[in-house]
Amino acid sequence: MKFGVNYTPSQGWFYMWLHPDWDTVHRDMDHIASLGVDHVRIFPLWPILQPNRTAINTSGLKDLHRMVGVAGKAGLDCYVDVLQGHMSSFDFLPSWMLSWHKKNMFTDPAAVQAQAELVAAVYDDLHDLSCFAGLTLGNECNQFAGSSHPSPMRASNEDIEAWLRELLKPVTKRAHQDGRVVLHCENDEVWYSDGHPFLPEYAANIGDITAIHSWVFNGTAQHYGDLSQESVRHAEYLVQLAQAFANYADRKVWVQEIGAPLNVIAPEHAAQFCRESIEHILDSNNVYGLTWWCSHNVDQRYADFPTLEHELGLFDVDGKLTPIGYSFKEVVRQYQNPCKVEARPQALVIDTDSEGLPILRASLSPGGSVFDRWMELSAAGERPSLVLSKDLADHRLLEERGIGSHHSVEPKAGKLYSSVSDSSVL
Amino acid sequence: MKFGVNYTPSQGWFYMWLHPDWDTVHRDMDHIASLGVDHVRIFPLWPILQPNRTAINTSGLKDLHRMVGVAGKAGLDCYVDVLQGHMSSFDFLPSWMLSWHKKNMFTDPAAVQAQAELVAAVYDDLHDLSCFAGLTLGNECNQFAGSSHPSPMRASNEDIEAWLRELLKPVTKRAHQDGRVVLHCENDEVWYSDGHPFLPEYAANIGDITAIHSWVFNGTAQHYGDLSQESVRHAEYLVQLAQAFANYADRKVWVQEIGAPLNVIAPEHAAQFCRESIEHILDSNNVYGLTWWCSHNVDQRYADFPTLEHELGLFDVDGKLTPIGYSFKEVVRQYQNPCKVEARPQALVIDTDSEGLPILRASLSPGGSVFDRWMELSAAGERPSLVLSKDLADHRLLEERGIGSHHSVEPKAGKLYSSVSDSSVL
Numbered sequence: 001m002k003f004g005v006n007y008t009p010s011q012g013w014f015y016m017w018l019h020p021d022w023d024t025v026h027r028d029m030d031h032i033a034s035l036g037v038d039h040v041r042i043f044p045l046w047p048i049l050q051p052n053r054t055a056i057n058t059s060g061l062k063d064l065h066r067m068v069g070v071a072g073k074a075g076l077d078c079y080v081d082v083l084q085g086h087m088s089s090f091d092f093l094p095s096w097m098l099s100w101h102k103k104n105m106f107t108d109p110a111a112v113q114a115q116a117e118l119v120a121a122v123y124d125d126l127h128d129l130s131c132f133a134g135l136t137l138g139n140e141c142n143q144f145a146g147s148s149h150p151s152p153m154r155a156s157n158e159d160i161e162a163w164l165r166e167l168l169k170p171v172t173k174r175a176h177q178d179g180r181v182v183l184h185c186e187n188d189e190v191w192y193s194d195g196h197p198f199l200p201e202y203a204a205n206i207g208d209i210t211a212i213h214s215w216v217f218n219g220t221a222q223h224y225g226d227l228s229q230e231s232v233r234h235a236e237y238l239v240q241l242a243q244a245f246a247n248y249a250d251r252k253v254w255v256q257e258i259g260a261p262l263n264v265i266a267p268e269h270a271a272q273f274c275r276e277s278i279e280h281i282l283d284s285n286n287v288y289g290l291t292w293w294c295s296h297n298v299d300q301r302y303a304d305f306p307t308l309e310h311e312l313g314l315f316d317v318d319g320k321l322t323p324i325g326y327s328f329k330e331v332v333r334q335y336q337n338p339c340k341v342e343a344r345p346q347a348l349v350i351d352t353d354s355e356g357l358p359i360l361r362a363s364l365s366p367g368g369s370v371f372d373r374w375m376e377l378s379a380a381g382e383r384p385s386l387v388l389s390k391d392l393a394d395h396r397l398l399e400e401r402g403i404g405s406h407h408s409v410e411p412k413a414g415k416l417y418s419s420v421s422d423s424s425v426l
Numbered sequence: 427m428k429f430g431v432n433y434t435p436s437q438g439w440f441y442m443w444l445h446p447d448w449d450t451v452h453r454d455m456d457h458i459a460s461l462g463v464d465h466v467r468i469f470p471l472w473p474i475l476q477p478n479r480t481a482i483n484t485s486g487l488k489d490l491h492r493m494v495g496v497a498g499k500a501g502l503d504c505y506v507d508v509l510q511g512h513m514s515s516f517d518f519l520p521s522w523m524l525s526w527h528k529k530n531m532f533t534d535p536a537a538v539q540a541q542a543e544l545v546a547a548v549y550d551d552l553h554d555l556s557c558f559a560g561l562t563l564g565n566e567c568n569q570f571a572g573s574s575h576p577s578p579m580r581a582s583n584e585d586i587e588a589w590l591r592e593l594l595k596p597v598t599k600r601a602h603q604d605g606r607v608v609l610h611c612e613n614d615e616v617w618y619s620d621g622h623p624f625l626p627e628y629a630a631n632i633g634d635i636t637a638i639h640s641w642v643f644n645g646t647a648q649h650y651g652d653l654s655q656e657s658v659r660h661a662e663y664l665v666q667l668a669q670a671f672a673n674y675a676d677r678k679v680w681v682q683e684i685g686a687p688l689n690v691i692a693p694e695h696a697a698q699f700c701r702e703s704i705e706h707i708l709d710s711n712n713v714y715g716l717t718w719w720c721s722h723n724v725d726q727r728y729a730d731f732p733t734l735e736h737e738l739g740l741f742d743v744d745g746k747l748t749p750i751g752y753s754f755k756e757v758v759r760q761y762q763n764p765c766k767v768e769a770r771p772q773a774l775v776i777d778t779d780s781e782g783l784p785i786l787r788a789s790l791s792p793g794g795s796v797f798d799r800w801m802e803l804s805a806a807g808e809r810p811s812l813v814l815s816k817d818l819a820d821h822r823l824l825e826e827r828g829i830g831s832h833h834s835v836e837p838k839a840g841k842l843y844s845s846v847s848d849s850s851v852l
Binding site: 015018019052054057059089090092096100101102149301302303304 | 517525729
C-alpha cells in the first residue's frame with residue numbers, strides 16, 4: 001500500500017512549467033517527503049510539451065526530467081500524467097487543437113497519433129530515472145468527452161476504447177519490462193453518468209491498474225452531510241465499484257485522487273473526513289495506493305479557480321502544514337503497513353448487459369438505489385461488495401473474490417450527482 | 427517612410443517563446459538588419475505572458491525585454507503586438523478564456539481589464555529601451571469577432587469601440603510623452619465585411635496610426651490574376667480606403683502586413699509582385715511605413731499550417747535570402763527616401779450613413795463596384811482617391827486632402843472576398 005500526494009507547486013501553480021523555479025520545487029518535494037509518503041503524482045502541461053502536432057518540446061521534456069529527478073532526490077517515487085489537458089476547472093489545449101484547427105482528441109487520427117507519440121516521448125524521457133514509477137495518460141481526459149463539458153468532443157464508446165489502447169500501446173511492453181505501471185484515469189462520470197463514452201469496463205480492465213478519483217462535491221457531501229457515512233465511505237465505495245467491474249479478482253485499484261473540498265466540508269471537519277475516508281479505504285484488499293489531492297494550496301493571487309481549489313493543500317503556499325496536512329501525516333504514519341483484510345462475502349448486484357455495461361449508471365450514483373443500499377448496509381457494519389449481474393454465473397470469479405451471497409436492488413436513478421466541482425463559480 | 431519586417435523566428439516559430447534560443451534570435455535580427463530595414467514587428471504569445479487572468483508572467487516579460495533589446499542591438503526599432511491571440515491560422519488563448527471559463531475577450535469586464543493590464547505591463551516592461559518604438563494591441567484580434575471564425579466571440583460595434591479605447595487608454599498618454607505610437611490592427615474584414623463589429627471608422631481614427639494588412643489571398647489574386655492591377659494595387663487601395671475613413675487629412679497609414687502568398691501567386695512572379703506592390707504604395711502620401719510579412723519561412727517540420735505560411739519568408743529557415751527576399755532588399759535600397767507625391771484630386775465616393783459606416787462594405791471588397799471602379803481608373807493612370815459621402819460637405823477636409831472632384835458609383839456587392847487564407851487546409 002503506497003501513500004502519496006498529488007503535487008501542486010506552491011509557487012506559480014502549474015503555470016510554473018513556463019519557467020520552473022527549481023529552488024521552490026526542491027523545497028516543495030522536501031516538504032512532501034516529510035509527510036512520510038512514498039510518492040508524488042506530477043502534471044506537465046500539454047501545450048508546453050507539444051506546442052505543434054508534430055513537434056515535441058525537448059526543453060519541456062528536460063524540465064520534466066529534472067522535476068522527476070528532484071522528487072527522486074527527496075526520496076519520492078514519481079508518477080507522471082501526460083496529457084493536461086484538464087486541471088482544477090482549467091482546460092489546457094494546444095493551439096493545434098483549437099478553433100480553426102478544432103480537432104477531436106479522441107477521434108481525429110492525426111491528433112491521436114500525436115498524443116501516442118507524446119506518451120512515448122515522455123516515457124523515453126524519464127526511463128533512465130529509477131524513481132519514475134508509472135505513467136498515466138492524462139488527468140481526467142474523459143472530461144473533454146463528458147456531456148457537462150461546455151464544448152464536448154463527441155466520441156462513441158468504441159472510439160474511447162480505441163483511444164485508450166492506442167495511447168497505452170507504445171509504452172505498455174517497455175513499462176512492464178521496466179517494472180513500471182501504465183494506466184489511464186477518469187473522474188467519476190465513468191461510474192455515474194449514463195451515456196458517458198468512457199465505460200466502467202474500460203476503467204476496470206484497460207491499463208495496469210484501475211484509477212479512481214473520489215470527490216464528494218459531486219452531490220454526496222451536500223446531500224448527506226460532510227461526515228456522513230456516504231461522504232467518508234465514498235472512496236471505499238468507488239474501490240468496491242472498480243473491483244466489481246474488473247474481469248480478474250486481483251485487479252488493483254489506485255485511489256489516485258481524494259481530497260477534502262471545503263465548499264462542502266466544514267473546515268473543522270476536514271481532518272476527521274481525511275482520517276475516516278482513509279480508514280474505510282483500508283478495509284478493502286487490492287488497493288494499490290492512495291494519493292491525496294493535493295500538496296499545496298493554490299495561491300489566492302490566481303483568479304477564476306473554484307474557491308475550494310485554494311484550500312485543498314496539505315501545505316499552504318508558504319509550506320506550512322494545514323489542519324488536513326496534520327491529519328493526513330498522522331494517518332500515513334499509523335497505517336504505513338496495513339494488514340490484509342477479510343473478504344466481503346455479501347455482494348449487491350449491479351444490473352448490467354452481457355458486456356458489463358450497467359443498465360443504469362445513475363443507480364450507482366449518489367442517491368441511486370445501488371449507492372444508497374450499499375451505504376445502508378455499510379453503515380450497519382455489513383461490509384458489502386458489489387458484483388455484476390453478468391458475472392453471477394462465473395463461479396470461479398465469485399470464489400476468488402470471496403463472494404458467497406448476493407442480492408439484487410431494483411435500479412433507480414439518483415438525482416444528486418453533478419461532476420462539476422462548484423457550479424456557482426463556473 | 428519606414429521599412430521593416432514582421433519577425434517570425436527561424437527556429438521554433440513563435441513556440442520559441444517557451445524557451446528562447448538567443449543565439450538564433452541574434453542571428454535572425456542580424457539577417458533582418460542586413461536587408462537595410464529600420465524596424466521589426468514582434469509577437470509574444472498571450473498564454474505565456476498572462477497564464478492566469480490576474481497574473482502576468484514576469485519571466486515572460488523578461489524574455490520580451492531581451493528580444494526587443496536584441497533587435498535594438500542589431501540597429502532595429504521594435505514594434506510589439508501584445509495579444510496573440512491569432513497567428514497564421516492558430517489561435518493562442520489562455521486557459522482562463524477557454525471552455526469552462528469561456529470568456530468573451532471583448533465584452534467580459536474582467537477579461538477586458540486583464541487585457542488592459544497586460545498592455546500596460548508590456549509598455550512598462552519595455553519603456554526603458556530606446557529602440558522600443560510602438561505598441562499594437564494585438565495581431566488581428568478582430569478575427570475572434572468575425573463571423574467566419576469557427577467560434578466567434580459576439581460583440582456589438584459599441585462593444586468593440588469600448589474595447590479599443592479601454593485597452594489603449596493605459597498607455598496612450600505615456601507613449602505620446604515618450605514619442606512612441608500606440609495602435610490597433612485588423613485584417614481586411616474591417617473594410618470588406620458587412621456586419622463586422624470592427625468598423626472602418628475605428629480603424630481609421632482610434633489609436634495613433636491606421637494599420638492595414640494587405641493579403642491578396644482574399645479572392646483578389648485568385649480572380650484577377652497574381653500580377654493583375656488588382657493584386658499589385660491591393661495595398662495601395664487599402665491605403666486610400668484608410669485615408670478616406672480618417673477624420674483628418676494627415677492621418678498616417680501603416681502597411682503593417684503585406685506578403686506574397688504562394689498559394690495564389692506563382693513563385694516566379696513573387697519578386698515582381700513585391701516590387702510593384704511597394705511602388706504603388708509609395709504613390710500615396712502619409713504612409714507611415716511598410717512592414718513585410720515575414721522574416722523567415724516556417725519550418726516544414728511543423729504541421730497544420732496552411733501551406734503558404736511555410737513560404738512567406740524573406741529568408742529560409744537557414745537564413746538564406748529567398749527570391750522575394752532579394753527583391754524586397756533591392757526595393758528597400760532604392761526607395762529609402764521616397765519623395766512626397768502629388769495629391770489625388772479625383773475621388774470616388776463611398777456611400778456611408780451619417781456616422782461614416784458604409785452602406786455596403788461588400789461594394790469595397792474584391793469584385794465590388796467601388797473596388798472595381800477604383801482599379802479601372804487606376805489602371806487607366808487616373809490615381810483616384812476615395813471619399814465618404816458624409817464628408818462631401820466638409821470643404822476643409824476635401825481641400826486638405828486635395829480632392830477637387832468626385833463621382834459616385836452605385837454600391838454593388840463583390841462576391842469574391844474571403845478572409846480565410848487557405849480554406850482547403852482549414
